[in-house]
Amino acid sequence: MTTKIVAVTACITGIAHTFMAEANLKKIAKKRGIEIKVETQGGMGIQNKITPSEVAEADVVILAIDTSIDGRDRFEGKPTLKIGTSPVVKEPEKVFDEALDLIK
Amino acid sequence: MNGVIIKENLLNLEANTKESVIRKLAKELSVEGIVENSEEFVKAVISREEEITTGVGNGIAVPHGKSVEVKESTVIFAKLKHPVDWNSIDNKLVDMVFLLAISGSDKGDNHLEILAGLAGRLMDEEFVESIRKTNDINKIMEIIITK
Numbered sequence: 001m002t003t004k005i006v007a008v009t010a011c012i013t014g015i016a017h018t019f020m021a022e023a024n025l026k027k028i029a030k031k032r033g034i035e036i037k038v039e040t041q042g043g044m045g046i047q048n049k050i051t052p053s054e055v056a057e058a059d060v061v062i063l064a065i066d067t068s069i070d071g072r073d074r075f076e077g078k079p080t081l082k083i084g085t086s087p088v089v090k091e092p093e094k095v096f097d098e099a100l101d102l103i104k
Numbered sequence: 105m106n107g108v109i110i111k112e113n114l115l116n117l118e119a120n121t122k123e124s125v126i127r128k129l130a131k132e133l134s135v136e137g138i139v140e141n142s143e144e145f146v147k148a149v150i151s152r153e154e155e156i157t158t159g160v161g162n163g164i165a166v167p168h169g170k171s172v173e174v175k176e177s178t179v180i181f182a183k184l185k186h187p188v189d190w191n192s193i194d195n196k197l198v199d200m201v202f203l204l205a206i207s208g209s210d211k212g213d214n215h216l217e218i219l220a221g222l223a224g225r226l227m228d229e230e231f232v233e234s235i236r237k238t239n240d241i242n243k244i245m246e247i248i249i250t251k
Contacts, residue, residue, distance in 0.1 A: 013152065013170045015177075015206055015216065016223045020160060023224035043177075043206065043216045086156050089227075090193045 005036045006050045007062035009085055010069050014043035017085035021064045024092040041069050059103045064088040079103060107215030108248055109136060109180040110241050117182045122190050126167050129180050129203040138178045138205055145173045159192025162232050168204035177207045177215040179222060222248055
């Protein structure tokens with residue numbers, strides 16, 4: 001069974017780190033054969049919104065956020081890694097390792 | 105105007121420190137009418153830089169600032185004549201800088217998409233190399249705005 005991850009990225013300025021983190025999450029997921037959906041909450045609003053059924057199917061949630069986000073309660077009850085966008089830009093492999101560790 | 109500024113005089117920019125690079129690019133933005141008061145804008149950029157470095161590796165820096173001084177969201181690009189220390193996450197010197205000026209108004213503007221698309225692709229080494237290899241303004245513009 002392929003591992004499934006849902007993630008949200010949101011930085012303060014809403015452009016640079018939000019989208020750099022998104023790009024890195026997708027890059028590493030592709031490299032590891034992991035399915036990922038990344039929602040961005042940035043300067044252009046919410047894009048690629050994660051649905052309740054996508055949350056239900058996910059094995060773990062990554063919240064790469066430097067600020068509060070819309071709809072955080074969608075992820076309640078799911079193993080969740082909450083970190084800033086910077087670690088995702090800087091060391092995305094390590095972030096993935098940490099997230100995968102949460103899957104029991 | 106499509107939100108991307110690339111000028112001949114910025115493809116060989118002389119500057120010794122990251123603050124100097126930021127100031128010079130902010131000044132160009134002021135000359136282009138993008139930023140009203142470049143001092144305020146510079147403060148916003150430097151303050152963001154102090155929170156966390158925008159030297160994201162691969163010789164690139166993405167300094168950025170959101171300010172009411174910014175008339176419309178714009179990215180201004182520079183190649184540095186001499187690589188500069190940017191406290192990068194991979195400890196390498198920076199030779200290409202993309203300064204993002206983000207408009208303070210809550211309404212999104214069309215240029216944000218270009219800036220966002222650019223930010224994402226900066227994580228891709230091939231994308232970065234394709235810009236590093238050429239000094240042709242039109243080519244660089246094409247690379248930056250094409251999805």
